[in-house]
Structure formats: C-alpha cells, structure tokens
Amino acid sequence: MNAEIIAIGSELLTPFRQDTNSLYLTRRLNELGVEVIRKSIVGDHRGHLAEAVTQALDRADIVITMGGLGPTEDDLTRECVAEALGVQLKRDNDIVAELYARFAARRVKMTENNARQADVLAGAIVLPNDRGSAPGQWWQDRWGSRQKIVILLPGPPFELEAMFEKQCFERLQHAVPAQHIATRELRIALVGESTADHRAAPIYTRYTDVETTILAGAGEVQFHLRARSESPEEAEERVEELANELEEEFAEEAFASHGEKLEQIVGYYLQMRNATIAVAESCTGGLLAQRLTSVSGSSRYFVGGVVAYSNDMKTAFADVPPLMIAENGAVSKQVASALAEGIRKRCRATFGVGITGVAGPTGGTDEKPVGLVYVGVTDGKRIEVVERKFPGDRDRIRMWASQQALDMVRRRLV
C-alpha cells in the first residue's frame, strides 16, 4: 500500500519554516510496509488545498494531512477534505461541550470560531488531542471504486506525534497487509562519501531486496539498510547479512550498527573499560567536550576539559612548555602531544586528548593552511599524533577534527 502526505500552512511556504513531521510519519509508515509516494506542501488556500487532497486521493491508498485544524479562518483542512471526499461536515456536540469546558477551566470565554474545531467529516472517527485543542479525524471508506483511508492530524509536531502513536499506528496496522521491516544503521568514521560508496556499492547492489540509503556528514558516513518481508525472521536475516558484509568491508572504520553516535560509542567503551577521559582543545573550542558531555551519564567517564585558545592558556591549563610553542608554533605535532599529555596528568584521567589547528577562515599560511589540524591521544604509555588537512568551512573543519579525536580514542579502546 502507499500513502501521500500533505503539509498545510502558508508559513511552510516561506524561507523560514520546513515540514519535518513528514520524516517522522514516513518512518512509521515504512515500518508498516507503506511507501510514501508524494509529499506536498500547500498554503492556507481553499482552492489549492481541495485540489491537492483530490489529486492525492486519485493516486494513493492513504492520504494524511497535517495542520489547518485550528479555530481560525485560515484553518481550512476540514472543509477542503469534505469537499474532496464529497461528504458532509457535521458539528459534534460532545466536542463543542469539551471545548467549552476547556475554556471555562481557564476562566476564558470561548469565542464562536472555536466551535469550528468540532466539525467532523460524516463517517469519521474523532481522534482526541491530548496536547492541544484541535482534534484529529480518521475517515475510512470507499471512494470512487477503491477503499481509502484519510487521516487529519494537527500541525504541531508535539501534538501530531502523540496522536499518531496513540490513535493511528495500531489502526493502520490492522488496515494494511502484514509486513515486516527490518532496519540497520551502520555508521563509519573518517571516510569520504565517494570512497565509502565506491567500496560499498559492489556489496549492497547485490542485495536487490535490501534498500540502502547513504548519508554523509563531516567525518561520518551512514548506511541506512531496510529489508521487508512477510516473515519477520527473513527481513531480519537479509538486513543482518548485508550489515555483516559491510561491517567486514569497513572493519576498521565502522563504529555503530544501530545508529549510535560516535560520542555514545566512545562513552560506552570508556565505561566498559572503567576508563576516564580529559581533553585540551584549541581550534575545536569546546566542541569535543560538548559532544562527549552531550551523552547522559557522561560524568562517569568525562573528568574535565580545557579550551586553550591562547598560548598562555596552553601553558597555564595543560603545562605546554612556552619554549615548545615558540620553537614549533601553536599548531604543531609537538603541541598536540603536549596538550594531550598535560591534560591527562592534570585531570588524572586514563586518556588525554589534545587538538590544535587552523579552523579558518582567517589565520592560514602557506605552511599552515586553513584545515590543518593535529590531534594527539595518549594513555600515558603510548602517544599517537596525527596530522590532517580537513575540507570545508570553519564549522566543518571543527566537526571533522572532533570526529578524528573521538575515533582515535575509539580505536584505542576496541
């Protein structure tokens, strides 16, 4: 079966707002084996909206609208869906009573327009809204020669997700043929997108029954795998087989198979080994510490971090000898080592990490260009320092550098 999603609201046609609900809905629909064949974004315009719903009904088994259910004149979804389906709208007195009660509880007089939220498509089931005033609707019946499901959901993500989870997912599960979807999300570090695809394509193209989507960020590539079958075991088996083959190909670089973040994986290994970590950052300016501490429970292994932007602070917080900085420059292999060693000792941590580099856009020279970064990792016995030249702007260079550091720690731990 297939579905179309229609996001409604003129604000979604400005440069400032974007529909994100459809990503969530697509994920849940895909889990039921329902494919999304089109997404449309329309404004609060009677003609465009009714037309969009009619055209979606022509193509798809399931049509989901998001937004336009509020009390104002701009909220046209109910009327337009009624027009497209060719059914009447009826005012539901129970909903009107509830709306009155809700306003009374807040000691506010309900204005007349609010009663529009009680208009229900003939034959539809009302979907109560735990988190807002506008109820949703579920309409399921024959339309033309085919059976259709039309679901009206509110626009705010917080209301929409709660309503879909509690009142739509199970209903849909009963309405669509049983399908099982197994997924994996393999993540690999420090490989470029084209290299990753070049190495992975000979493998995943052999799996015509597993869908592979590749996403890339700074210092990370994700393989999203998805297999579908009537048998849950078969779907799991296929996706597992491909995941295993890819993990073999990327034995060194793969760090997660279920979408875990690199900082989560590093935290997990640190805890497992009863180890702790401390970091001294220059060009990443706190990004590495921020990523490590974004994981709940990180206080168990993250001891401390310093952001040593100036030369003085490199000495004051991580005991980097001033002479070393004078001789080699602040962006050097030596200083990266010294930062790592210094912060490890100061914090009495198992691992010390030092980062120094040129994040740009200014400050680069022929000898030390923008993107040049040194990362040092030490456990007190063995120190490893790498030199890298990362691509992109300031944000991307900082992200790559923090990714490099995290992956070096991970490799020391596995």
Added chain:
Amino acid sequence: MNAEIIAIGSELLTPFRQDTNSLYLTRRLNELGVEVIRKSIVGDHRGHLAEAVTQALDRADIVITMGGLGPTEDDLTRECVAEALGVQLKRDNDIVAELYARFAARRVKMTENNARQADVLAGAIVLPNDRGSAPGQWWQDRWGSRQKIVILLPGPPFELEAMFEKQCFERLQHAVPAQHIATRELRIALVGESTADHRAAPIYTRYTDVETTILAGAGEVQFHLRARSESPEEAEERVEELANELEEEFAEEAFASHGEKLEQIVGYYLQMRNATIAVAESCTGGLLAQRLTSVSGSSRYFVGGVVAYSNDMKTAFADVPPLMIAENGAVSKQVASALAEGIRKRCRATFGVGITGVAGPTGGTDEKPVGLVYVGVTDGKRIEVVERKFPGDRDRIRMWASQQALDMVRRRLV
C-alpha cells in the same frame, strides 16, 4: 507572479533525507516578489513526475524542478518535462563534446548513458554547470494560453545554488515585474514563544503590509519581517518602522535586528569595549565555549575555558573551595559565583562566566530538579548570579543555559 517547486528523487521520500534547496530558492524568489504557492516532492517515477509537472504548469507562472538530471535510468526529469510541455528533446552536440572532454581529462572512458545529459528541451537555453556534469535548462514560452517559465536545476545544493545565482536570478529579474522586498530579522533572548507573541501581536497585526513570521528555539525568538513595494524606499521604511516598534517593546531583550547570532553580538561588543572573556562550565559541558569560538576571529577576545564536570576539577581549574562545594553542593549559587570569579582570575580576563546545573535526564532531586541551572557573570567588581529552571530535554536545557550566560554578558556590555 507565483512559482511552484518540485523536488525530484526517491531518496527524498525516505525518513532520512529532506529537501532543503527549496528554502534557499524561496528566499531568492521572494526577493523578486515571486510567491511560492506549492512545493511537491516526487520520486523517480515517470508517471508521477510528468503528472506533477503538468499540474504545476496548470497553476503557476514559474515551475522549478530540482534533481533528476544525472546520467542514470532513474534520472527522468528531462523526459517528463518534455512530455508535460509537449515539446521534443534534442541531443545537443556541444554538450556531448564537453562531456567527452571532461571524461577524457580524467582518463576515464565515457559510458553511453552519460550522453542523456545532453538532451535539451526544444527552445530551451542550456545552463552550464560549473560544479558538476549535468547542465540545467531554462525554458520560456507560451504554454496553453499563458506565458510560462520552466527551470530545470540539478539536485545537489552546491551545484543548484551556483547555477541559480549565476544564471537564473538575473534572468528572472528581467522576466518578472519590478518589486522591492525589504526584510529584517529581529532576535530576542530568554523570552518564551507565547509570551513574545502575546507582547508582539498588538504591534505587528497593525502592519497589514508587513508580513511577520515568528520562529522560536531554546532561549530565543526570531521575528522575520518582510515588506514589499514598487518603491525600495517605501518597503524599507515600512519594515524599519515595525522593527523599531518591536525593538522598543523588547528594549531589554532584543539583541539583533539583522539575524545576527547572540554569540556574534557578544563578540562584537567585547571587541568594541576591548574586553576579554573566560568561561568555566559544568552542565553545559563546553557548549558555551564552543558557541563563543564558533565565531571567526574570536581568538581576539576569548581567552580560555574549562569544563569542570567533577568537583575536583572545579577546584583544580577554577579554584572553587572544596568546603564551599561540600556545604552548598556543586549545583548552587555559591559555586556558580566561584567558577566565574576563579576562571576570570586564572585567565586574567575582563569577564568570567560560571555555569552549574542539572541537565538531566538523570541526577535530579526534589531540591535540585532537572533543569535547575545557576549562571554567574563577573567583571571583578560586580558579580551577578541567577537561578533558572529551564524546560525540555538535556539538549534544550544546555542550550537555554548557554543562552542565559551569553545574554547576561551582553547586558553587561551594552
């Protein structure tokens, strides 16, 4: 005039990818006075794609497609637009020759399918692609009873933006009636969305000729203002007038009128006052340092930062007396002050900032619940410490806390 945007590619109908090009295009189209009336996202499916283009032509003056211009069998945009327009596709020999040259330069034999990229709509202008192999197309002619413009752009943002800037924007400017659009982006700190709207609505609703869009994040609300007129002066005047009224209403909270980030504004004031800053963070874990240093040139005023997660580190890096922590707890007004004072002295900075709190989801108690945060700011003469209870999850609490700290520094500087 109005436009429709069609994003093409089956990957855009998965839960993992989203069209973001349309936000950029909408901004540029709006600047020319062109409204976007519908956005559609369709897969690589001949029937759906041709239908989407035909329906868009029925409604809009300008139809822009993004994606589906590559060499593979899945790249159907050229064929489907030709079908919708009812024109022929002709292979352009100059483009074929260029493609051959491009492959030869890389010493790779060109496969036959690549030549499909040279298929051009009859009457269309070819738009060379500086950043990839697939050229775009500009078709402008009568279709049915009306004049239409159809633009075919490549999908990758990096190729699309360069092509639109260099080859489409000016052409469009000549094709549409002259319109001037003036914009402002007012940002205010530490006010909730509903409070902000409650205070702002009586003002902006009086300006029926200025469009106001409100966006909210953790600790920040943005007002996007847009006025349009045939006279550039009039558009500027209207938007300026509303911006001034809003800035008066939010005299204390408004920090930017042209979309600057709070960390940029703080950096700007620090430089102007020849002042420097140092930070000691606990629950924000480096986020504040990371935001301050994300601004290019921040090394001029950011001296250093420490992430003191453990009690020992609070003492070791910011001289917080152990007894003070024992008596008041690490999450306390006293410790926030001591962190601010300690880091200021250590770094010999003009301002010192200290943050301590419970970011959650674990670690909260009845007395010190998740979301409780203390922020201290000192200049060595006067110390200010605030206690806040922020809403949301770990990420949002940390973001709010860093926003609180930045705004306290800003208020000290203005």
